[in-house]
Amino acid sequence: MRKQHSKKDIKRFLEQHPQAEGFMDKKSVVIEEDDKITVDGNTYFRKHGEGWIPSLELLREHHVLPVVIVDKGTPPFILKGADLMRPGVISCESFKKGDVIVIVDEQHRYPLATGKALLSSEEVMAKKEGKVVKVIHNLKSG
Numbered sequence: 457m458r459k460q461h462s463k464k465d466i467k468r469f470l471e472q473h474p475q476a477e478g479f480m481d482k483k484s485v486v487i488e489e490d491d492k493i494t495v496d497g498n499t500y501f502r503k504h505g506e507g508w509i510p511s512l513e514l515l516r517e518h519h520v521l522p523v524v525i526v527d528k529g530t531p532p533f534i535l536k537g538a539d540l541m542r543p544g545v546i547s548c549e550s551f552k553k554g555d556v557i558v559i560v561d562e563q564h565r566y567p568l569a570t571g572k573a574l575l576s577s578e579e580v581m582a583k584k585e586g587k588v589v590k591v592i593h594n595l596k597s598g
Contacts, residue, residue, distance in 0.1 A: 457488075457489070457490070458487065458488070458489045459487070459488045459489070460485070460486070460487050460488075461486035461487070461488060463482040465486070466480065466481070466482050466484065466486050467482065469486070469493075469508075473501075473508065475510065475518075475520035475521075476495075476500070476501075476520075478518060478520070479495060479500070479514075479517075479518055480495050480500070484496055485497070490503075491503035492511070493508060498513060498514070499511050499513050499514075500513065500514040501514070502570075502593055504556075504592055504593075509556050509570055509592060509593075510556075510558075510570065511570075511593070512558075512567045512568075512569070512570065512593065512594075512595060515558045515567040515570070516566070516567055521555075521556055521557055521558045521570070522548065522549040522550065522551035522555060522557045522558070522577070523548065523549045523557070523558055523559075523560055523565075524540065524545060524547075524548040524549075524557050524558070524559050524560070524571075524580075524589060525545070525546045525547045525548065525560055525561075525562050525565070526540065526544045526545060526546060526559055526560070526561060526562065526568070527544055527545075527546050527562055528561065528562060528563060529544065530544030530561075531561050531568050534559060534568050534569050534591060534594055535568065535569075535594055535595055535596050536596075537591065537594065537596075537597065538591070539571070539587050539589060539590050539591050540559060540569075540571060540587070540588055540589035540591065541585070541586065541587055541588065542580065542583045542584060542585050542586055542587075542588050543584075543585060545580060545581075545588060546562055547581075548577045548580060548581065549577065550577050551573050551576065551577045552573070552576050552577075553573055553574065553575055553576045553579070554572065554573060555572070555573045556570060556571070556572055556573075556592070557570070557571055557572075557573050557589060558570055558571075559571060559589065559591070567595075568594060568595055569591045569592070569593060569594035569595070570591075570592045570593050571589035571590055571591045571592050572589065572590045572592060573588070573589055574587060574588055574589060574590055575588055
């Protein structure tokens with residue numbers, strides 16, 4: 457199903473997703489189609505459950521989610537669909553358990569995946585092993 461958002465729809469979306477204010481306004485052409493929302497032709501949000509999360513396309517251009525930096529051995533596993541395990545984490549910005557975060561590689565800081573934090577950032581850094589982020593979308597899944 458394809459739907460172009462009205463100014464009222466955009467206003468409501470911005471109220472629910474304040475991080476979108478930097479690149480979306482009432483004059484933007486916002487189209488919802490299947491599991492994505494495009495803003496002026498760019499795919500900026502992907503469906504997750506009943507809500508929307510920033511897409512990897514958006515995260516390449518705008519810093520709107522907390523970042524988790526992973527070592528050079530981790531990206532192949534993330535791109536194959538694995539969740540993020542603690543040994544691969546080098547550092548992270550502050551976040552709470554349940555927050556949506558972006559996973560980036562250490563060398564290029566390129567967004568590899570979005571995920572839901574299974575622990576707070578403090579708990580992640582204090583942990584030695586185990587799963588710390590449930591991957592939602594990765595570069596290969598869209």
